[in-house]
Amino acid sequence: xxxxxxxxxxxxxxxxxxLVMASLAxxxxxxxxxxxxxxxxxxxxLGRLAEVTVDRDAVQVRWGEEKRRERWTSSPYPVLERLxxxxxxxxWRAYGVADFELCYLGGDLHDILGDRPLLRLMIPExxxxxxxxxxxxxxxxxxxxxxxxxxxxxPAPDHGACSAPIAVEQExxxxxxxxxxxxxxxxxxxxxxxxxxxxxxxxPGAIDLVATYVEGRRNNTPVRSFLVRMDGHEAAGFSPExxxxxxxxxxxxxxxxxxxxxxxxxxxENARLRTELLADSKEIFExxxxxxxxxxxxxxxxxxxxxxxxxxxxxxxxGSVQHLGSEVRAELPENRGVWDAFAALFPAVTVSGxxxxxxxxxxxxNESGPRGWYGGAVLAVGQDGTLxxxxxxxxxxxxxxxxxxxxxxxxxxxxxxxxxxxxxxxxLRSVALHxxxxxxxxxxxxxxxxxxxxxxxxxxxxxxxxxVLRGLSSLSVxxxxxxxxxxxxxxxxxxxxxxxxxxxxxxxxxx
Numbered sequence: 229x230x231x232x233x234x235x236x237x238x239x240x241x242x243x244x245x246x247l248v249m250a251s252l253a254x255x256x257x258x259x260x261x262x263x264x265x266x267x268x269x270x271x272x273x274l275g276r277l278a279e280v281t282v283d284r285d286a287v288q289v290r291w292g293e294e295k296r297r298e299r300w301t302s303s304p305y306p307v308l309e310r311l312x313x314x315x316x317x318x319x320w321r322a323y324g325v326a327d328f329e330l331c332y333l334g335g336d337l338h339d340i341l342g343d344r345p346l347l348r349l350m351i352p353e354x355x356x357x358x359x360x361x362x363x364x365x366x367x368x369x370x371x372x373x374x375x376x377x378x379x380x381x382x383p384a385p386d387h388g389a390c391s392a393p394i395a396v397e398q399e400x401x402x403x404x405x406x407x408x409x410x411x412x413x414x415x416x417x418x419x420x421x422x423x424x425x426x427x428x429x430x431x432p433g434a435i436d437l438v439a440t441y442v443e444g445r446r447n448n449t450p451v452r453s454f455l456v457r458m459d460g461h462e463a464a465g466f467s468p469e470x471x472x473x474x475x476x477x478x479x480x481x482x483x484x485x486x487x488x489x490x491x492x493x494x495x496x497e498n499a500r501l502r503t504e505l506l507a508d509s510k511e512i513f514e515x516x517x518x519x520x521x522x523x524x525x526x527x528x529x530x531x532x533x534x535x536x537x538x539x540x541x542x543x544x545x546x547g548s549v550q551h552l553g554s555e556v557r558a559e560l561p562e563n564r565g566v567w568d569a570f571a572a573l574f575p576a577v578t579v580s581g582x583x584x585x586x587x588x589x590x591x592x593x594n595e596s597g598p599r600g601w602y603g604g605a606v607l608a609v610g611q612d613g614t615l616x617x618x619x620x621x622x623x624x625x626x627x628x629x630x631x632x633x634x635x636x637x638x639x640x641x642x643x644x645x646x647x648x649x650x651x652x653x654x655x656l657r658s659v660a661l662h663x664x665x666x667x668x669x670x671x672x673x674x675x676x677x678x679x680x681x682x683x684x685x686x687x688x689x690x691x692x693x694x695x696v697l698r699g700l701s702s703l704s705v706x707x708x709x710x711x712x713x714x715x716x717x718x719x720x721x722x723x724x725x726x727x728x729x730x731x732x733x734x735x736x737x738x739x
Contacts, residue, residue: 365377
């Protein structure tokens with residue numbers, strides 16, 4: 229593997245960081261990319277300088293045309309850590325997604341896993357980090373560095389749009405109530421203490437995922453948010469909690485949320501529900517046992533240091549719901565790495581159950597199929613020993629021609645099936661109320677896009693003039709091709725160059 233390095237440039241940006249991220253995602257719609265929002269700001273990761281995947285048998289690294297596959301034995305994480313450390317690029321950061329079923333590796337359910345990678349990480353070709361009115365742009369290609377720096381320093385259009393709320397109250401309710409009833413019987417029979425069961429709500433028609441991300445982020449209060457396109461799978465999410473965070477000082481943090489009530493526009497009603505939540509014995513029990521598991525998992529990886537419960541049972545507002553939330557911290561010992569912390573805490577107890585192995589079996593028996601990204605994590609990990617993993621909840625998914633929402637509820641002995649259905653609906657509304665339907669690019673919208681690239685008024689353009697002769701650069705044509713690629717349809721740069729007129733492009737995109 230030939231060594232690589234990033235070119236870097238810092239440019240000012242005055243626009244809303246959310247809209248800058250949306251513009252980048254729209255421009256590079258046809259390429260794999262990840263938008264990730266954390267307390268450090270927004271980051272946009274584009275393209276694959278290298279890719280690292282974990283499956284049921286091995287860890288694999290792709291670097292250009294080279295491929296290296298190494299089998300793991302008891303755990304994939306030591307192999308993963310070593311192969312990442314060997315990457316020949318300075319100051320790399322990796323971004324990716326872990327399936328919920330990653331937790332099956334090496335356990336009782338290992339043999340049911342297929343060939344699908346369960347963890348995908350990409351070291352991006354280009355990266356943009358936004359914070360405090362500045363964009364730090366990194367790219368291995370100077371040409372792309374120039375293009376992206378120009379994009380982020382210019383004005384960002386408002387990518388929000390009118391949403392069309394999705395009804396979530398009825399889909400799969402009868403089957404879900406039966407599953408909850410079976411889980412309660414298993415809990416009463418001593419098989420487990422708690423399990424999180426989820427239900428799926430299909431989204432009809434095509435959606436504009438970028439606009440949905442903008443609208444959802446404006447109307448939610450997540451601890452992390454993300455917009456992901458990888459291997460043909462897409463998601464926009466507003467995560468209410470982290471799986472784990474490891475900072476540069478080696479402090480490990482986990483923030484379990486468990487216990488839920490709705491959140492409304494009426495402050496008085498919210499206050500009433502908050503008081504009810506804090507007094508509900510079922511919700512308090514569910515939260516307390518989850519915090520204990522998180523504490524025990526941190527103890528195991530951070531020994532001999534005892535974890536600190538820095539916050540306990542505070543009410544956290546997350547979009548359409550409010551939760552009981554706690555925070556547990558500990559320092560990672562020198563003989564442990566970030567993947568030790570991730571392995572100890574993944575998946576989050578608040579999306580699996582107690583004990584975890586029994587919960588995995590209960591989930592598998594009562595849900596219709598693999599969860600995939602739901603209940604997994606969107607991750608950012610650095611060569612500097614940092615890791616930030618957002619729990620994949622409050623998310624809209626798109627893959628294989630389908631779009632769907634998914635939400636779950638924590639089932640304990642005191643659970644009532646009807647109440648758990650209501651809780652899933654309350655959570656689903658965090659996203660369902662803000663889904664934006666896709667619309668075909670109109671002739672007028674395309675004219676505006678081209679005019680923006682040329683720096684002229686839309687009225688100055690005619691339908692049949694040669695836009696390349698007018699001054700449209702190759703980079704601009706490439707940006708337009710990416711921005712017009714939506715819902716699985718790719719507009720090719722070469723097709724646009726074949727006949728560079730507005731009339732031809734409009735017909736091409738509509739087809």
